[in-house]
Amino acid sequence: MERERLAKFRSMLQERQRELARIVSVSQEHGRSxxxxxxxxxxxxxxxxxSKEFFFAHSTQERRLxxxxxxxxxxxxxxxxxxxxxxxxEINPKRLEAVPWARYCLQCQEHLERQMxxxxxx
Numbered sequence: 001m002e003r004e005r006l007a008k009f010r011s012m013l014q015e016r017q018r019e020l021a022r023i024v025s026v027s028q029e030h031g032r033s034x035x036x037x038x039x040x041x042x043x044x045x046x047x048x049x050x051s052k053e054f055f056f057a058h059s060t061q062e063r064r065l066x067x068x069x070x071x072x073x074x075x076x077x078x079x080x081x082x083x084x085x086x087x088x089x090e091i092n093p094k095r096l097e098a099v100p101w102a103r104y105c106l107q108c109q110e111h112l113e114r115q116m117x118x119x120x121x122x
Contacts, residue, residue, distance in 0.1 A: 009100050012100045071101070071103070087107075
């Protein structure tokens with residue numbers, strides 16, 4: 001991949017990494033504050049626990065995405081960015097534009113998703 005395009009992806013990933021780190025931090029803080037404000041009323045406790053669960057789920061999803069972005073940054077440093085981690089073929093540049101942290105080419109991603117769907121169905 002040419003340097004200019006790689007620099008563009010690096011910049012996109014760095015911006016997304018900063019944004020996700022901020023979101024994860026805020027979500028974790030909200031989750032902690034929900035526990036600190038532990039009410040005595042059962043209905044209020046249920047509401048606090050629901051809120052805590054929401055922030056935990058949101059934080060988990062954002063942490064997972066942050067990990068994928070960080071791994072993409074590592075692939076840039078290693079020189080393997082833009083290559084499918086499964087088959088090592090080039091990932092379509094349009095796919096990288098849409099999902100710069102993509103690990104797989106479209107064919108391998110579809111294969112992986114089919115396998116996961118089959119496992120859930122079994």
